[in-house]
Amino acid sequence: MLNLKGIAEELGLSVSTVSRAINNTGRISEETRKKVLEAAKRYNYIPNDIARSLRSKSGNSVGIIASDMINSFYANVIKGAQSVLRENGFTLFVCNSDEDTQLEQEALETLLSKQICGLILASVGEDSESIRQLIKLGTPVVLIDNIPDDLEGFDSVSIDNINAAIKLTDQLIEHGYQKIGMISGPMSQSTGHDRYLGFKIAMGKAGLPMREDWVVKGDFKKPSGRQAMRRLLSLDAPPEAIVVANNYMAYGAIGVLKEKGLAVPGDMAVVAFDAIDDTGLISPKITSMNQDPLEIGIQAATILLDKINNGQSKKIYRNLILKPSLYDGESW
């Protein structure tokens, strides 16, 4: 495996000439260009991207930090972003934060040390310190999923979670449910906070009672959904329907119901966020308000690329609000 210098020596040319031939830059005779390209192929030359970006001070990689790529929601976000990025010659570093602030911070530093030129971030919590730091460094960031309240001056791709939660709750209300509870996410995240807020608004609008013990806080992971459902079922008067703030908690909650032989929605109706079913075999089909994760990834990557390529657009912040779609399942 040769490098530029190797090829240059082999051909009796200078490194710069070979570089120009390979990058098709600057003036060069057709003859030598041919010769170089042929040699490059013969020797299976692969440019050292590390050296290239060190020298030219312009990397071609971006990072993404999400809580868990096992979650098909994030997996799809990543896939969407990756497709756009690859088409544009960028590579994507994927990091998991596992809903952990510490890991998120570590991932951030790793990515920065890798000289990423952009970041897609589904942040945990509201701590904006690390993010502010990024912005100062001039690294473009696009936030997705969780958009901390106190963060103005960022780009983001998200949905109107408040309204989405209102509509989702309305589904239950329209079907005659009155005793409605919620398994919410952490209030420190906009997805948790706003969806809870929407739920509250919808309930108030309909004149329905909000009962403290009908709202159980989870951490967006499956076990917390199970735990929350057990808590609800242990109440003297459990709700007859619940709104769940994300897919995994809903899987946990419904799992508990099924195990106890309770019917969904007969004994308890369940609606959720982002419970898209890739397999098509989940039963009952969960009525859910869905963000389009692929689209989120695509849009986030597109904004990022624009900021990277367009120096001017760096100071223009875009807050893209996508429309979630309601999947009308059988769980209510």
Added chain:
Amino acid sequence: MLNLKGIAEELGLSVSTVSRAINNTGRISEETRKKVLEAAKRYNYIPNDIARSLRSKSGNSVGIIASDMINSFYANVIKGAQSVLRENGFTLFVCNSDEDTQLEQEALETLLSKQICGLILASVGEDSESIRQLIKLGTPVVLIDNIPDDLEGFDSVSIDNINAAIKLTDQLIEHGYQKIGMISGPMSQSTGHDRYLGFKIAMGKAGLPMREDWVVKGDFKKPSGRQAMRRLLSLDAPPEAIVVANNYMAYGAIGVLKEKGLAVPGDMAVVAFDAIDDTGLISPKITSMNQDPLEIGIQAATILLDKINNGQSKKIYRNLILKPSLYDGESW
């Protein structure tokens, strides 16, 4: 954002002294070490990993190429690998090949240009050219999932697919099924080929007839599973049970059955490979022979790290055969 030189100037020291302080290498006075570390923190210094690995000729990233990380099987493999790698200071480049040879090749070149020092590869097809090339370059490779027959001299983590398929088929046979078909994968991949072989062996052993039209070849993706099932159902005498070579094709196949109002396993029994259900809500629960994807990722990464760190072990090839486990579901 300062670099080493910046900090050196700021402190009136030489670059090398600062470097030594930060890397805690070589002799240095406690006093200056303190001073440097403090300054590094003050200026939010983050080492440029690109420059570092260019200089020291030793990268700290490895790549993984899998067909589709939306598939929770691969997602888990990636997660397992990532956990081991991160603990050891390595980062992971994730590439999708989408079961496409062309994309796999592209991903390979991208990764090589990124100077990865190791690769975990779930290859598509039997074309070993690109892989042989890698080996010559001295880049350690661990193959997973699909182990091309003609590739000796590689490390790999896999299962005994032939035996696994025999056992899976035996499940059906033991439950009295005689008219058994298969939705197989591409024969060019060991997972496709060996699972088909195992099926054939089990059938022969039991003295059951192998009918040509009861074996439909798919491409491991969901639509091909749907198509295959439609084909089977269109036969004059469809099989009464089928073995499906992977999870996604099984989802497609069962989906078709459910849509037609056919019962599983009443009208057709279905068993499959790797149909692990993260949600716990898939119905019917699919009887399946499961590799432990997390473990595969962990083992693959461990082998890779050993090869990277241990020059001597480079020429010792390990072919780890993990035990798959049978999940006893309700689909037969």
Added chain:
DNA sequence: TTGAAAGCGCTAACAT
């Protein structure tokens, strides 16, 4: 059209 030379940020001999 081509070559020589500088230098990206860092590490590691070698020198002091």
Added chain:
DNA sequence: ATGTTAGCGCTTTCAA
């Protein structure tokens, strides 16, 4: 204990 120097592989002025 610290500084000086060379150079990783590449791009990019500047000269020729």
